[in-house]
Amino acid sequence: MVLVSYRTGPVLLECLASVLRQNGVREVVLVNNGNPPGLLAEVDRLAACDTRLVVMTGHGNVGFAHGCNLGADRATQPTLLLLNPDTVLEPGVLEAALDALAGREDVALATVRLLNTDGTEQRGCRRNLLTPWNCVVEQLRLASLIPGLSGVNLNTAPVPDHPVEVPCISGAFMLMPRDTWERAGGMDEGYFLHVEDVDFCLRLRRDGGRILYIPGVSVTHVQGTSRASPMVVEWHKARSLVRYFFTYFRSGWQAPVVALIAVLVQLRFVAIAPARTLLWMLRERRGVHPPPEAR
Secondary structure: OEEEEEOOOOHHHHHHHHHHOOOOOOOEEEEEEEOOHHHHHHHHHHHHHOOOEEEEOOOOOOOHHHHHHHHHHHOOOOEEEEEOOOEEOOOOHHHHHHHHHOOOOOEEEEEEEEEOOOOOEOOOOEEOOOOHHHHHHHHOOHHHOOOOOOOOEOOOOOOOOOOEEOOEEOOOEEEEEHHHHHHHOOOOOOOOOOOHHHHHHHHHHHOOOEEEEEEEEEEEEOOOOOOOOHHHHHHHHHHHHHHHHHHHOOOOOHHHHHHHHHHHHHHHHHHHHHHHHHHHHHHHHHOOOOOHHHO
């Protein structure tokens, strides 16, 4: 199991405790991209009491994709789980997910149902592969206006009563045989933050890999706990989106659409990042942090 953490906040300790309570966990690799000394000291104390927890530190903030690769290189188990450090696992979650995956040699990658703290399914948990067309549909909310159209996220679709194949999943919970990771060559480190999970799924699908969504098992993904500047986060999100589209969709008729999307992504950054950063700075100064649902 690999977790990459950057200024995650106290939920990191809750996450690690929930992980170490899972049956069958033999190894947890925490890649510390940067956390306050006090929190890191708590993590070190936990590692001293439980030798299954390995903390990799001292490399600085190398980004999420690079951090995943570092952790996966350090991990030794035949099954790999990439898990966000702001998730909380109920007892038995990992065992149930592994049971659902057992005997499915046809599956390259699997996820569970990711929930918000209010119990609703999270956007991005199961989704279509990101393309210029469904990006436009998603942003303009065309799927709600025109029957038959589908955007990116599938969280509002009915929840199936059995595991089903989906085109793409979130990097918050990615369970896979070690062979899947090796064949894919890990995460593309050209993405510092965001979209690396979509890129990973696209490469797997193009190689014939199947992705499984397991609805009967759920994990709470808190989100919004990192004390990172929104300006930095939004910049990397915009940069990653542009990189993804220009990598895979810049030829033929899609080229002008991709160019337009790139412009719109940058305009979105200019429109929202400064305001979000200002609010963040004011809250940091006052020591007031809104609940995740408000972010």
